[in-house]
Amino acid sequence: KAGVTQTPRYLIKTRGQQVTLSCSPISGHRSVSWYQQTPGQGLQFLFEYFSETQRNKGNFPGRFSGRQFSNSRSEMNVSTLELGDSALYLCASSLAAPEREQYFGPGTRLTVT
Amino acid sequence: QKEVEQNSGPLSVPEGAIASLNCTYSDRVSQSFFWYRQYSGKSPELIMSIYSNGDKEDGRFTAQLNKASQYVSLLIRDSQPSDSATYLCAVTPSGGYNKLIFGAGTRLAVHP
Numbered sequence: 001k002a003g004v005t006q007t008p009r010y011l012i013k014t015r016g017q018q019v020t021l022s023c024s025p026i027s028g029h030r031s032v033s034w035y036q037q038t039p040g041q042g043l044q045f046l047f048e049y050f051s052e053t054q055r056n057k058g059n060f061p062g063r064f065s066g067r068q069f070s071n072s073r074s075e076m077n078v079s080t081l082e083l084g085d086s087a088l089y090l091c092a093s094s095l096a097a098p099e100r101e102q103y104f105g106p107g108t109r110l111t112v113t
Numbered sequence: 114q115k116e117v118e119q120n121s122g123p124l125s126v127p128e129g130a131i132a133s134l135n136c137t138y139s140d141r142v143s144q145s146f147f148w149y150r151q152y153s154g155k156s157p158e159l160i161m162s163i164y165s166n167g168d169k170e171d172g173r174f175t176a177q178l179n180k181a182s183q184y185v186s187l188l189i190r191d192s193q194p195s196d197s198a199t200y201l202c203a204v205t206p207s208g209g210y211n212k213l214i215f216g217a218g219t220r221l222a223v224h225p
Contacts, residue, residue, distance in 0.1 A: 031210075031211050033211050033212070033213070035213075042215055042216075042217050042218065043157070043201065043203075043213075043215040044215075045212045045213060045214065048210055048211045048212060050210070050211075055210045055211070056209060056210045056211070056212045058212070088156075090156055090157070092211075092213075094211050098205075098209075098210040098211055099144060099145040099205045099209070099210070099211065100145075100162075100211070101147065101159055101162050102147075102159070102211060102213060103159060104149075104156040104157050104158070104159075105156060106155075106156050107156045
């Protein structure tokens, strides 16, 4: 079974721009969660989507948003990029039931200059 | 107090030894606990999940959970140099659906 895929793998953007990252979950997985990983803050939860609905949200500003499509694929968007948004953005998928195992994709490395 | 705490290490063990990694959490009603391994430059890889008190074994890995003490640990038997990585403890808070709260991770170095 194919794993979680994320595109693009690397991205360089300028401060003030916006960016969209994409995630395709493992086949059959309907829950998709997004995380940000930085050396200073570690791994932090952004939000989770299930059945096209945001089920949970972390403590990030409104510049961070996401959505999920009917095929469970998900996108996250960051508007008005700041230097501090440079990070590894990870997507994880899991089965529908809450609190089950999550499997991570390879991540998108975003650099904001 | 951090929600999930781990010793940052590095924890250095000789090849063939048992590595013991520890994690404490603050949300007393948390129900789901996970260990991930992350190699440098890679994404986290799920090693173990544990949901009830006691031990859970999978190959060379054993996860231990003590909800009364709010403590979860990971033992790696017969440690290999390929086990050298950062090990992340993750907890789902009560009512958190699939939200994972991660510890900062423990760096493990297995030397030949």
